[in-house]
Amino acid sequence: DIQLTQSPSFLSASVGDRVTVTCRASQGIINYLAWYQQKPGKAPKLLIYAASTLQSGVPSRFSGSGSGTEFTLTISSLQPEDFATYYCQQLTGSLTFGGGTKVEI
């Protein structure tokens, strides 16, 4: 199975900060990667798919990049509602998720 490693696991930031989360795949997955945001007690919400395509309705401060084995999620200017946990997911075979990155104040 393809493993996804996210870094960092925790990220302390302030409103207005530029935030970057990295997701590394154990083998190449082309661009078959999605990013989700999850708030406590809620289901994950799709932010980005195909590594860099913004899901409809998601603010443009979110962006994704990468291909092959290394991917990044960037929030250009962190807003109060962005404090949450972010997961990457590879969309081949076993559909595995990364371990998550909690963005907190």
Added chain:
Amino acid sequence: QVHLVESGGGMVQPGRSLRLSCEASGFTFSSYAMHWVRQAPGKGPEWVAVILYDGSNTYYADSVKGRFTISRDNSKNTVFLQMNSLRAEDTAVYYCARAEKIVAAPFDYWGQGTLVTVSS
């Protein structure tokens, strides 16, 4: 608008069975693959199973293969997860989610989840 509503969770003893349901509305259910994803307390999501739009193909995570069965009734816009031989490690919130395809398609809508607790 798209709605997915899970039901059927609860507390069950190890070795027993439980059947989860997920009722869909707001979209053409029979055109989408449907997934089950679970999330143990304090952990990240874990994909569990998927069923093709017409029910012709199903796939499972190794951790549940042989114990869980996914099925769907397109006439009732509902997907099911039959869980047998439950173990403590199956304790999690179970979500259903839709996708355009079995692979290479993100999960664009999720239900609110239903909690399954396996404990004696």
